[in-house]
Amino acid sequence: MKLGSLKEGGRDGSLIVVSRDLQRGVRATGIASTLQQALEDWSRVAPRLVALFDALEAGDAVGVFDIDPVALASPLPRAYEFLDGSAYLPHVARVRRARGAEVPESFYTDPLMYQATSAGFLAPRDAVKVASEDFGIDLEAELVVVTDDVPMGVDAAQAADHIQLIGLVNDVSLRNLIPAELAKGFGFLQSKPRSALSPVLVTPDELGSAWQDSKVHLPLVTHVNGKWFGAPDAGVDMQFNFGQLVAHAARTRPLGAATIVGSGTIANEDTSKGASCFAELRTVEALRDGKPSTPFMSFGDVVRIEMFDAEGKSIFGAIEQRIEQAAAP
Structure with a gap:
């Protein structure tokens, strides 16, 4: 469905x-x-x-x-909670390595997650409006799951039974605002504007055999300005599956119906699969060449994010958004 x-x-x-x-x-x-x-x-x-x-x-x-x-609006134009993880450790490891830091051992057993913006989601064809290109505008192509009511303290197997719908998100980030916010030790705020969900959310059975172990075993395809940007496989290199992510979010509190839980930026160890965000691409460039060469997004750029089944048919529809300058209030 x-x-x-x-x-x-x-x-x-x-x-x-x-x-x-x-x-x-x-x-x-x-x-x-x-x-x-x-x-x-x-x-x-x-x-x-x-x-x-x-x-x-x-x-x-x-x-x-x-x-x-x-x-079409986003299927959930607003939600009570959007909890976004970072389940693809190749992305985390590369970003940390580029700044000379190691991945803490705890990252392999304890998921990264933050409470994201959910009071309003952009429609899948709405423009992404940002005040300044200096903010470092970036896309993040991710998967999300949506739950029914989840009791506090469920384990991963129990949590998986509460996953009712699956979709995509463009989790927009303003990269140049992130370092100063993280330096405060209190998480993201201004660096995370509104995101957009895919045109539809689907029940897990729509994915057939591609939905295994609470993971989606298909590439997530991103184009920027009509050019291929990346297609990493969402079922590969996912350290924590969605059951584990939902259980992590529900460890100390129940989750209300329509809670959205994100995978984080999809990334593979194999960099030939491309990237799901500019930060990832720039990190690969920095590790290879000593410095990044690709700029973040500019006004007028268009991003398209989509996932296809084994027959090449779109599953969730496409998120297709133009980056535009926001008007002054």
Whole structure:
């Protein structure tokens, strides 16, 4: 099943069921008005949404319309929590090595995670508006999972059972603001503006055999200005799977329905697979050449992030965003 939201009905959008080929949709009228509402009553609502999805696929649904990508909000236009991990240690190791630091042993047993911005997600075709190019504008191509209500203290196997939906995120970062913020010892704030989710979120069964061990075993493909940027395999070099990440987040508190948990920037040891962010590419350049040569993003640049199944069909639809200068308030 694939779910999305239209830019209508208020800040939380209007829930729709989307066809497997991403071409058609139908409103979930009478089932749930928003995805947040659906996830809060998932055990009762999900079977009805699945029945509507099956009807849509069979050509029996009423009120079917063609999908206009520009009309789509992020499936969760806002969420109570977005907890973003950093599960791909090749990325962490390279970044630390470039500044002469080693990876602490604890990083191999205790996931990195921070509480990210979730009060509003950009739509998958919305521009990324930033005040200045001097901030060091960067994309971060990641996977996310969305949970139902997760009890405090679950183990990784139990946590995996609470993963109901999977999607993509462009977790925008302002790299030149990060060092000063981290130096305060209190985490990200100004360096993390709003991110964008993929056009649809999908249930794990939509991934077939690519969903194994709470990991997605497919490449995540990024293009910048129409040029291939990277396609690292999300199932390779992931130190902590999504079950472990959700369990980590729920260690000392329950997680509310529609909590989003991110994988962190996807990266492989094999650098020929390209990168999922400019910081990664610049680190590879610095380690190879002594200094980075690729600048961060500029106004007018366009990023496209997408994942394809074994037949080359888009699973989540594409996040496609232009970098633009924000107007003064």
